[in-house]
Amino acid sequence: MTEQNAFVPLLLDWFAAKKRDLPWRNTYDPYAVWVSEIMAQQTQMDRVVSYFNRFMELFPGIAELAAAPEDAVLKAWEGLGYYSRARNLHAAAKRIMAEHGGVFPGSFPTIRALPGIGDYTAGAIASIAFGRDAVAVDANVLRVLARVRDIDVPVKEPAGKARVMEIAQALLPTGRAREYNEALMEFGALVCRPKNPDCPCCPVATACQARHLGIVADRPVLSKAKDIIPLEVATGVLLQAGRLFIQKRLPKGAWANLWEFPGGRIEPGETPQAAVVREFIEETAFTTEVATKLAVIRHGYTTFRVTLHCFLLRLAGGRNDGELPVPALTAAQQSLWVRPEELGGYAFPAGHRKLIDQLADSLWL
Numbered sequence: 001m002t003e004q005n006a007f008v009p010l011l012l013d014w015f016a017a018k019k020r021d022l023p024w025r026n027t028y029d030p031y032a033v034w035v036s037e038i039m040a041q042q043t044q045m046d047r048v049v050s051y052f053n054r055f056m057e058l059f060p061g062i063a064e065l066a067a068a069p070e071d072a073v074l075k076a077w078e079g080l081g082y083y084s085r086a087r088n089l090h091a092a093a094k095r096i097m098a099e100h101g102g103v104f105p106g107s108f109p110t111i112r113a114l115p116g117i118g119d120y121t122a123g124a125i126a127s128i129a130f131g132r133d134a135v136a137v138d139a140n141v142l143r144v145l146a147r148v149r150d151i152d153v154p155v156k157e158p159a160g161k162a163r164v165m166e167i168a169q170a171l172l173p174t175g176r177a178r179e180y181n182e183a184l185m186e187f188g189a190l191v192c193r194p195k196n197p198d199c200p201c202c203p204v205a206t207a208c209q210a211r212h213l214g215i216v217a218d219r220p221v222l223s224k225a226k227d228i229i230p231l232e233v234a235t236g237v238l239l240q241a242g243r244l245f246i247q248k249r250l251p252k253g254a255w256a257n258l259w260e261f262p263g264g265r266i267e268p269g270e271t272p273q274a275a276v277v278r279e280f281i282e283e284t285a286f287t288t289e290v291a292t293k294l295a296v297i298r299h300g301y302t303t304f305r306v307t308l309h310c311f312l313l314r315l316a317g318g319r320n321d322g323e324l325p326v327p328a329l330t331a332a333q334q335s336l337w338v339r340p341e342e343l344g345g346y347a348f349p350a351g352h353r354k355l356i357d358q359l360a361d362s363l364w365l
């Protein structure tokens with residue numbers, strides 16, 4: 001056996017000894033594998049565990065998930081971000097009920113055809129839940145194989161990704177895809193980490209080309225970083241007769257179907273205070289005035305960095321008659337006047353949820 005061919009046995013031995021005890025590893029149930037794989041995309045594993053356990057309690061199977069209102073699914077997802085993942089899970093559960101009799105399909109192409117499932121997730125489910133010889137190449141696997149096999153092109157671009165797929169496929173030990181895929185991902189998360197890989201204690205170091213060549217720091221080759229766009233946004237919490245105004249976003253576009261406080265981008269030359277008053281008129285036809293500034297919240301997304309200027313608003317013209325006026329909505333599908341303690345029952349984007357957490361300590365509520 002050459003040193004290169006030694007890589008997989010060394011990896012599998014390490015995985016057998018060191019794998020973490022994660023809740024979905026106690027089962028090969030396709031539903032549990034699917035939910036865990038979708039949650040783990042773009043999210044740290046320690047955060048995934050608590051969300052996963054709660055999600056499985058709320059929606060223990062495909063039928064329960066399919067039958068749940070979308071609001072309940074989004075609420076269970078609140079804080080994980082990338083809400084299209086939750087919407088696609090929900091849509092796929094409905095499709096499995098309608099087209100597969102409620103039974104998770106077992107072939108790669110049928111899994112791949114479900115909403116929100118790409119090559120990686122289809123490979124993970126096909127191998128882990130159904131024991132099929134499919135590869136599952138995520139960011140961990142791209143990085144590990146770029147180092148072990150010294151791939152000198154950016155692995156997140158099509159040519160580099162194709163090379164990693166080819167190598168992953170060639171290395172796959174027949175009949176052991178489940179362990180192999182899980183081991184590669186776990187190894188990338190725990191040992192061959194993006195920063196500070198643990199090369200001195202690495203169980204596969206003898207089979208690693210980048211280590212032999214002394215170029216670990218140069219692998220994987222990175223794509224050119226995308227520019228992060230700064231966005232200045234103003235939002236307003238309108239208080240009237242002890243209730244707060246919230247609205248549900250439209251069913252398409254960013255944060256579709258989540259709840260929010262109205263607001264929007266601050267125009268060039270505009271103050272945040274002026275922006276929030278303007279946005280309220282445009283989105284609800286309410287004329288408001290700023291009572292006080294509540295917070296400035298910063299939140300990073302993949303391609304944006306949002307600075308959210310948050311204000312407490314009241315209706316202009318001294319309307320303190322206890323009436324809850326009806327808005328003319330232009331940027332939302334529904335609105336509500338809710339008591340502050342009811343805000344926890346609705347799913348909000350991360351920036352607004354941070355604001356709500358801060359509001360809990362406010363004296364005026």
Ligand code: SF4
Binds near residue numbers: 204
């Ligand atoms: S030696 Fe270092 S770079 Fe190579 S596989 Fe091990 S941890 Fe990764």
